Amino acid sequence: MYDVCIIGSGAGGSPIAYELSNAGFNVVVLEKGKNYKEEDFSKDELAVSRRDMFTPPLKEQKHIINEYSQSGKFVRYDGEESGWNFWNGSMVGGSSNIMSGYFHRMKPKDFKLLSSYGEVKGANVIDWCISYDELEPYYDKVEKVVGVSGKIVKHKFAEPRSTPDLPYPMLETNGVTDWFDKACKDLKFTAIPTPRAVLSQNALGRYGCYYSNFCGSYGCASGAKGSARAALLQKCDAEIITDAFVYKLDSKDGKITRAYYYTKHGIKHIINAKIFVLSAQAIESSRLLLNSKNEEFPNGMANSSGELGKNLVFSAGGSGSGRFIFEELTKEQQKALMQPGLFFNRSLQDWYDYDDGCRTYKGGTIDFLFEHQNLISRVNREMYDEEGNLLWGEKLADKIHKTLTTSRVLTFEVFNDWLPTDNCNVSVDDEAKDKWGVPVGVINLNSHPQDLEVGEHLAKKAVEVLEGMGAVEIDYSISASPPPNLVAGGCRFGDNPKTSVLDKNCKAHDLENLYVTDASFMPTGGSVPYTWTIYANSFRVADVIKDKLKASKH
Amino acid sequence: MDYLKRRAFLKAGFLSSAVIVMNGCSVFVITTSRDTIKVLQNDLFPKAKELGINTADYIGIVLKHSHISQEDKEYLKNGVKWLNESAVEMYKKQYTKLLAHERQEVLKSFAQESWGSSWLDTILRYTFEASFGDPIYGSNNNKAGWKWLEFTGGEPRPKKVYL
Ligand SMILES: Cc1cc2nc3c(=O)[nH]c(=O)nc-3n(C[C@H](O)[C@H](O)[C@H](O)COP(=O)(O)OP(=O)(O)OC[C@H]3O[C@@H](n4cnc5c(N)ncnc54)[C@H](O)[C@@H]3O)c2cc1C
Ligand code: SF4
Numbered sequence: 001m002y003d004v005c006i007i008g009s010g011a012g013g014s015p016i017a018y019e020l021s022n023a024g025f026n027v028v029v030l031e032k033g034k035n036y037k038e039e040d041f042s043k044d045e046l047a048v049s050r051r052d053m054f055t056p057p058l059k060e061q062k063h064i065i066n067e068y069s070q071s072g073k074f075v076r077y078d079g080e081e082s083g084w085n086f087w088n089g090s091m092v093g094g095s096s097n098i099m100s101g102y103f104h105r106m107k108p109k110d111f112k113l114l115s116s117y118g119e120v121k122g123a124n125v126i127d128w129c130i131s132y133d134e135l136e137p138y139y140d141k142v143e144k145v146v147g148v149s150g151k152i153v154k155h156k157f158a159e160p161r162s163t164p165d166l167p168y169p170m171l172e173t174n175g176v177t178d179w180f181d182k183a184c185k186d187l188k189f190t191a192i193p194t195p196r197a198v199l200s201q202n203a204l205g206r207y208g209c210y211y212s213n214f215c216g217s218y219g220c221a222s223g224a225k226g227s228a229r230a231a232l233l234q235k236c237d238a239e240i241i242t243d244a245f246v247y248k249l250d251s252k253d254g255k256i257t258r259a260y261y262y263t264k265h266g267i268k269h270i271i272n273a274k275i276f277v278l279s280a281q282a283i284e285s286s287r288l289l290l291n292s293k294n295e296e297f298p299n300g301m302a303n304s305s306g307e308l309g310k311n312l313v314f315s316a317g318g319s320g321s322g323r324f325i326f327e328e329l330t331k332e333q334q335k336a337l338m339q340p341g342l343f344f345n346r347s348l349q350d351w352y353d354y355d356d357g358c359r360t361y362k363g364g365t366i367d368f369l370f371e372h373q374n375l376i377s378r379v380n381r382e383m384y385d386e387e388g389n390l391l392w393g394e395k396l397a398d399k400i401h402k403t404l405t406t407s408r409v410l411t412f413e414v415f416n417d418w419l420p421t422d423n424c425n426v427s428v429d430d431e432a433k434d435k436w437g438v439p440v441g442v443i444n445l446n447s448h449p450q451d452l453e454v455g456e457h458l459a460k461k462a463v464e465v466l467e468g469m470g471a472v473e474i475d476y477s478i479s480a481s482p483p484p485n486l487v488a489g490g491c492r493f494g495d496n497p498k499t500s501v502l503d504k505n506c507k508a509h510d511l512e513n514l515y516v517t518d519a520s521f522m523p524t525g526g527s528v529p530y531t532w533t534i535y536a537n538s539f540r541v542a543d544v545i546k547d548k549l550k551a552s553k554h
Numbered sequence: 555m556d557y558l559k560r561r562a563f564l565k566a567g568f569l570s571s572a573v574i575v576m577n578g579c580s581v582f583v584i585t586t587s588r589d590t591i592k593v594l595q596n597d598l599f600p601k602a603k604e605l606g607i608n609t610a611d612y613i614g615i616v617l618k619h620s621h622i623s624q625e626d627k628e629y630l631k632n633g634v635k636w637l638n639e640s641a642v643e644m645y646k647k648q649y650t651k652l653l654a655h656e657r658q659e660v661l662k663s664f665a666q667e668s669w670g671s672s673w674l675d676t677i678l679r680y681t682f683e684a685s686f687g688d689p690i691y692g693s694n695n696n697k698a699g700w701k702w703l704e705f706t707g708g709e710p711r712p713k714k715v716y717l
Contacts (some may be wrong), residue, residue, distance in 0.1 A: 021640075041710070042710050042711055042712040042713065042717060043688075043708025043709065043710065043712075044687075044688050044690075044711070045686075045687060046683055046687040046688060047715075047716035050683060050687075051619065051716060052621060053716055057623075058623075071632060210709075212708050212709060213708045218708070221709075221710050273716060338704075340706055373708065375686045376683055376686045379682045379685075379686055379703075380678075380679055382684060383678055389665075390665050390671045390674055390675060390678075392597065392599065392678070393598065394662065396598070397599065397600070397601040401702070401703065404704075405703060405704050474680075478665070
């Protein structure tokens with residue numbers, strides 16, 4: 001019997017595997033995807049971005065998506081028919097292999113949304129049951145163990161830190177960041193070098209970043225990117241079983257007894273362990289629990305509260321861009337602009353909260369980055385003229401050539417709170433099944449109107465910067481469409497077993513030995529991408545499990 | 555909506571007989587799709603040929619790809635039929651048998667319909683995949699597409715194709 005069985009090998013599961021196996025416990029990780037190592041990764045745009053090699057084909061595994069409008073009506077989409085894809089990265093290390101690694105900590109007030117900003121009508125805003133101070137040592141641990149590079153700059157909303165600076169120096173940046181810094185200075189905005197989960201030098205038994213030009217969406221061939229695999233799983237001897245799709249957990253007398261999994265050929269296996277840790281990414285973790293009904297838990301495993309699957313959140317906001325064109329630049333500036341590889345790495349958090357004269361709003365973060373280098377995607381964007389007519393022949397070729405060789409796009413991404421609401425949650429479908437015959441997850445989507453207002457406010461600030469830098473074709477889109485890669489909630493943690501699924505330590509209130517350590521526990525998402533927080537929280541829970549196992553040995 | 559318009563169009567039977575003949579034997583249909591697409595790709599993006607890029611063979615990869623759905627493959631073939639129907643309607647000949655300026659006229663008329671324009675959009679996307687994907691897939695001739703756009707590619711390059 002294993003001491004610990006972890007389901008899903010991404011950012012949520014791997015800190016547990018690392019800590020517990022390095023402490024001498026017998027750990028097994030069940031992962032439905034394959035194991036890719038550094039030498040398996042390449043910058044093959046066709047495979048990675050056009051054929052989605054890291055995610056399951058939708059005809060085999062999909063979601064049902066119900067999109068709610070403000071009136072409470074919804075439209076049902078079948079993921080396979082509509083191509084609406086909520087998979088991110090299915091492999092050892094999960095989506096963290098292909099993340100960009102823009103890392104921000106949540107801020108103290110993010111843990112106290114209700115008491116800091118008050119109730120929002122129509123939203124289920126609450127305070128977290130832990131404070132920033134309780135998580136701070138673990139944010140710090142992530143900096144050191146996973147590796148975070150950058151430079152801390154003081155600003156109005158900077159969160160308190162136990163160390164003065166990040167342990168790894170800033171990555172190299174493109175000369176265009178100077179234009180950005182100047183524009184921000186003129187506007188009296190504080191430009192922040194974006195912390196990155198990327199090693200800027202050889203360290204931790206991994207190579208430093210070689211500026212491959214293809215970071216987000218691509219696996220890292222050097223180990224510089226702080227994926228759960230490179231940073232944690234490859235640094236411990238937890239046993240990893242790949243091609244293991246866990247479809248059910250069973251329980252007896254308030255304890256999980258076993259996990260059941262299928263291989264891709266449908267062969268069934270059973271795993272026994274003392275402690276089970278679920279971290280299949282937010283939506284899939286709720287789905288697995290909902291699919292694990294039994295006599296003890298007729299409404300889904302760990303669901304005596306009826307809260308399982310509820311209050312799913314994403315990162316709200318959107319993105320925008322501006323273009324720099326050769327015609328308006330000196331030769332030297334043109335050269336700086338086209339320099340490949342080096343990062344942009346700038347963020348703004350001046351409006352982490354802001355006042356509109358009547359009340360204080362929770363705002364968010366803006367990250368600036370160059371448009372993705374994917375060549376085919378960039379060419380595809382040139383197919384139409386300004387009136388929206390399809391181009392072809394010489395006209396098309398000229399447009400492609402001019403755009404791609406004499407201009408470059410700077411983009412920005414806005415991250416603000418996606419307020420939790422009643423109509424945004426996970427359930428399982430009565431009819432649609434995946435290739436194993438297991439009911440697929442239903443994603444009920446709803447966004448609160450305030451999410452868009454805040455997003456707009458932030459996007460306008462980003463536009464001011466792009467204007468100040470001399471960009472043209474400035475445009476942005478703030479929308480209610482959810483980013484599938486930035487998802488949290490579904491198994492809220494809290495002190496009250498009637499209103500939350502997990503306790504303060506991310507253990508199910510209902511079960512002695514079940515923990516959920518991906519982003520499912522988060523009652524609200526904060527206004528930053530989640531992965532630093534996922535890692536930190538998982539390290540925190542790892543300490544709890546370690547103490548528990550140690551105590552049971554004595 | 556557009557789909558219904560398309561259906562009505564088909565039902566009206568604008569020389570659909572020619573298409574049925576072409577559809578008679580599935581192997582013949584594939585070669586016909588190939589011929590049409592080859593000529594069409596060159597009409598839409600002649601730059602590829604100039605750069606020595608073989609975009610037509612790449613369509614063979616698309617039609618066999620494990621990560622492209624059957625519906626998407628059918629759609630490619632159906633469009634060949636639609637384009638030929640437009641050609642026959644306008645000039646009483648298959649697309650490949652037309653003169654260059656006649657083909658341009660067909661394209662202009664075809665692109666007016668949203669179903670026509672979205673099919674051309676799809677063909678262009680695959681044409682760009684052939685032209686600007688990694689040379690390991692066999693079409694981006696010695697990085698000719700990359701060089702044309704002063705693109706350096708990313709390292710490491712793939713050691714094998716993903717099909
Ligand atoms: C392109 C991209 C860019 C990103 N950029 C950033 C960024 O800049 N900053 C940031 O903070 N975050 C970023 N993210 C998000 C980040 O990757 C996720 O927040 C993080 O990986 C989530 O961790 P997780 O453990 O919840 O899920 P994952 O890391 O996805 O791991 C879940 C694992 O569980 C497996 N699994 C699922 N179901 C089962 C099952 N039933 N049985 C067995 N195994 C199962 C999956 O195959 C997967 O490997 C990005 C993501 C993507 C895709
Ligand atoms: S080498 Fe650097 S840029 Fe390339 S994937 Fe790794 S971390 Fe990203």
